[in-house]
Ligand code: SF4
């Protein structure tokens with residue numbers, strides 16, 4: 001597609017503009033200004049994850065644009081591994097905690113947090129710092145380690161998966177917020193927003209994803225449900241040895257971005273550029289072709305914000 | 310039975326002595342700690358507590374005393390000293406199997422609506438119990454100590470009951486509670502726990518022994534301790550001439566028989582007015598039940614026994630149904646030179662024995678032969694036969710299969726403490742009966758967590774030696790072998806990489822071999838530690854990647870990579 005080259009060019013121009021803009025000791029919006037309505041995608045570059053999250057949400061009119069009074073919210077971070085926050089194998093606990101606080105502040109009747117982990121669940125919950133942080137902020141931290149926490153759902157029109165067991169917290173909530181961390185992935189090439197949804201299905205389904213065409217399955221689940229909001233922690237993306245990582249040497253600490261979008265395809269398409277991919281990763285392409293979102297970054301209204309101290 | 314004073318069933322609670330009350334409290338605490346340590350399915354009990362409590366048990370402590378001396382190894386000496394001073398306090402307070410038997414006989418008494426003991430005095434089965442002790446000692450000398458101790462050690466037997474029998478039941482109970490909690494809208498209150506029953510081959514032996522212990526306990530009190538248990542017999546030899554013994558004060562005794570109805574060891578010969586202190590388990594029930602103050606702890610001194618002087622107060626009122634002809638109290642001593650001689654014997658022989666067995670084990674082991682073949686050159690030829698016939702994998706810290714065979718008493722503490730549940734009792738995976746019930750890693754079920762050192766933290770026998778986290782990161786317990794034809798990337802042409810996803814060391818990477826379009830999993834044996842994460846994650850059966858254990862554990866290299874260079878030329882990258 002030639003449009004791809006176009007938007008890369010545009011991106012470079014926008015980036016260059018951003019780089020040359022003087023920092024005036026306050027928030028400086030680079031790139032396309034949000035003239036009229038929220039952007040399709042916002043990315044914030046800064047030093048403080050919590051401030052970046054607040055700023056990014058601002059572009060959408062605050063968390064209130066997603067969470068209404070009395071609603072039940074489910075937050076799905078990436079808590080896959082029994083690894084501490086500094087290794088960036090899981091979503092940073094500060095982001096999760098802040099999000100819980102914001103949702104409760106917006107009047108959510110209940111905020112649940114869970115993930116179907118790869119390492120032992122209670123250890124991953126603990127070591128990642130997410131369980132304690134989310135609980136302290138007032139969330140219900142739910143287990144996801146047994147089949148009884150899941151219910152069967154149909155995937156209408158699913159190509160590789162027709163039926164899957166989904167965690168009840170997702171099924172019984174009004175608002176679904178997806179909060180992954182950006183990583184290299186040996187099998188799926190990249191873990192971002194779409195791949196993170198593998199944590200809402202049961203262990204047996206996770207294993208069958210691997211047997212039945214990983215990329216197609218990752219895209220298929222979107223037929224069942226798309227998150228209402230995707231927040232991607234790309235502060236220090238893991239560039240190799242993912243998704244578990246070996247040491248901090250695997251991280252690119254220069255990125256320092258946070259991405260937010262309602263469009264899960266758009267945010268993953270953008271994320272793959274951060275990971276250095278020139279073309280869309282297969283599951284992103286499949287999802288875009290199936291109409292789950294837009295991967296043509298050049299046509300999206302993207303707001304790029306650099307925060308300075 | 311004609312109604313008489315004291316004829317009612319003597320409940321030891323009556324007029325309970327302080328000594329007995331202390332014993333009951335201490336014993337309950339010991340039993341609860343032991344149960345908690347071995348059942349703990351939520352990993353709540355601190356590992357050092359599990360370790361400390363179990364490593365002061367007699368056999369684990371004696372093994373450490375012989376093999377790797379450290380502080381807890383002194384416990385066995387302390388227990389012997391205590392026994393020499395006061396009798397078999399170990400059996401009544403510290404040994405969880407002993408206390409469990411008391412609990413079983415109380416429960417069965419409730420069910421049968423009978424007083425718990427009321428057992429006739431019996432002759433000691435000296436020939437049998439001395440023979441079992443002798444066989445155990447001989448086994449140790451002959452290099453079969455690892456087997457004999459594993460099956461006769463009371464703590465380890467208890468461990469197997471608790472871990473393989475009680476624990477799954479506790480988990481089932483938890484899950485029923487969890488289901489109710491979830492139904493009530495509080496799923497976080499009680500999380501579900503995966504139930505893991507041991508395989509039949511590993512479940513049956515402890516089940517059968519448990520049934521035997523339970524029947525003996527409910528019908529005959531501490532018969533197990535006084536006929537089967539070699540620790541009981543050994544301590545009996547030491548306690549026979551204890552400095553302080555429980556004995557009958559003939560001047561006070563009215564021969565009502567209350568004490569022998571309360572005695573769970575059937576060791577009180579009221580006609581002769583004697584107590585066979587080699588069988589007495591120091592429960593003090595007789596002391597607390599005697600209204601006349603006729604049973605007392607008394608200094609008997611180092612020399613010959615001294616009977617309390619004085620004529621019997623009254624004639625015997627013991628019905629024959631209760632008091633059998635006097636047992637010829639433990640005269641035939643098994644080892645006439647009592648006490649420390651026996652321990653010295655164990656000590657001297659166990660060390661050489663464990664070495665012998667270690668060598669034998671290394672020679673006859675079933676695992677892949679020849680340690681030290683790995684890491685001798687990149688791209689060395691992989692042995693694909695290991696895929697279908699992998700060697701058994703011993704826990705990290707165990708150092709070798711041989712040490713598991715010679716030293717582990719199969720107490721299951723590591724199995725139940727392993728947070729990943731990758732440890733399970735082996736059936737015949739170690740290739741012989743000596744390995745029955747001993748821990749092995751099953752990577753079809755789970756994998757060994759990179760940062761975890763729990764099994765080495767808890768093992769009381771010094772079989773799994775402590776590992777620092779850093780050392781654990783490079784402790785190789787096996788090696789991963791791939792069968793690419795089975796891998797679905799090549800078989801079905803789909804992306805997978807589940808194995809690489811899980812590899813904590815970076816040994817396993819998805820790479821395109823020359824001439825291949827697809828990236829496939831490739832293991833660099835230098836870095837692989839055999840943790841099994843890849844095998845566990847592999848979604849095909851039979852697995853396309855399998856860990857084969859190694860006889861002697863090795864040290865892997867650490868993958869050191871340079872810090873990734875920032876990939877973005879532009880601030881936002883898009
Ligand atoms: S080190 Fe491995 S085998 Fe041992 S307890 Fe931990 S996970 Fe289990």
Ligand code: SF4
Pocket residue numbers: 716717718719720721722723724747748767768769770771772773
């Ligand atoms: S290795 Fe495990 S089963 Fe064997 S003695 Fe140690 S803790 Fe007990």
Ligand code: SF4
Pocket residue numbers: 788789808811812813814815816817832836837838839840841842843844856
């Ligand atoms: S290759 Fe497999 S066994 Fe070896 S370290 Fe990696 S995950 Fe563990």
